[in-house]
Amino acid sequence: MRAPDMRLPPLVIAGTLCVLGGCRSEEKLVRYKPFFSGLEGAQTQTPAVGAQAAPVEFEEGQAGEGLVIEHEDGSKTLIIRSGLHLMSHIQKLLADDEPELLVEQVLSEITRQEYLERGLDPGEAFATLKERERDIALLFSRMPLGEYSPNVLRTQLGRNFFRVQVTGQALKGLGRYKGFDMILEKGHWRLRWFV
Numbered sequence: 077m078r079a080p081d082m083r084l085p086p087l088v089i090a091g092t093l094c095v096l097g098g099c100r101s102e103e104k105l106v107r108y109k110p111f112f113s114g115l116e117g118a119q120t121q122t123p124a125v126g127a128q129a130a131p132v133e134f135e136e137g138q139a140g141e142g143l144v145i146e147h148e149d150g151s152k153t154l155i156i157r158s159g160l161h162l163m164s165h166i167q168k169l170l171a172d173d174e175p176e177l178l179v180e181q182v183l184s185e186i187t188r189q190e191y192l193e194r195g196l197d198p199g200e201a202f203a204t205l206k207e208r209e210r211d212i213a214l215l216f217s218r219m220p221l222g223e224y225s226p227n228v229l230r231t232q233l234g235r236n237f238f239r240v241q242v243t244g245q246a247l248k249g250l251g252r253y254k255g256f257d258m259i260l261e262k263g264h265w266r267l268r269w270f271v
Contacts (some may be wrong), residue, residue, distance in 0.1 A: 078141050124125045154181045157262040159230075160222030162256075167265065168215060170209050175202035179183070184259050184266035205270075212250030228255075236260035239271060 144207035145153040154177065156162050162182065168180040179188065179198050180212055182212045191198040205212065219225045219242060241255030257268035 088103055113212075150178060154264070156266070158222055159219075159238075159258055159265060160224075160257055162265045162267060163216050163219065163222055166205070167213060170202075170212070173206075175199055178202050178205070182267050184268050185261055186259065187266075187268055208252060208270075211253050212252070214249075214251055215242065215253045215255070215270075218242050218250065223258075233257065235266070241271065 077122070088146065099271060102130070143155045143164065145155065147153070154165050155163060165182050169175075169182060176199075178204060182203055186197040189203065191201060219228050222228075223230045223238070223240045227242060227244055229239075229241050229243050231241070233239055237257070237259045239257050242250065247254060253270040254269045258265045259268050262265075
């Protein structure tokens with residue numbers, strides 16, 4: 077018995093090839109930022125493409141909307157769901173000279189207790205950080221995506237306790253601080269201290 081002829085006619089083969097040839101996917105580069113493009117003196121063979129990300133702002137209607145809840149009595153509640161939120165609040169509160177909010181809602185309970193145990197007012201933490209405001213700003217400029225920046229190591233130090241630290245070439249030219257420790261307290265990240 078002879079097997080049936082399973083060959084396709086040449087027109088079917090040619091039509092299939094034409095259709096498959098037209099199915100090539102199109103690629104378009106929308107945004108590209110070279111790895112170390114934010115570092116002073118960094119050079120790259122491939123230029124950046126697209127708009128740069130806007131810094132986090134706290135003004136109403138801006139990128140930071142929703143990070144501060146203002147109550148009718150004039151008090152504020154800070155929302156700190158990530159290291160980036162924590163960094164933004166620290167910079168904003170230092171710039172606006174708001175020590176009470178920083179101590180009460182940004183500084184961790186552990187750090188406040190350590191100040192009290194040493195016979196110091198936790199409010200002195202604000203003064204210490206204010207003196208180092210430029211070092212903090214420089215550190216944060218090297219961490220544009222907070223703990224998820226490509227040049228940052230996030231190391232777990234304990235339960236809900238992390239060190240966020242700049243590494244590699246991003247360390248070059250930094251001041252006193254290379255990173256910070258943050259701890260999760262009551263659903264919000266708090267500053268343990270800078271390292």
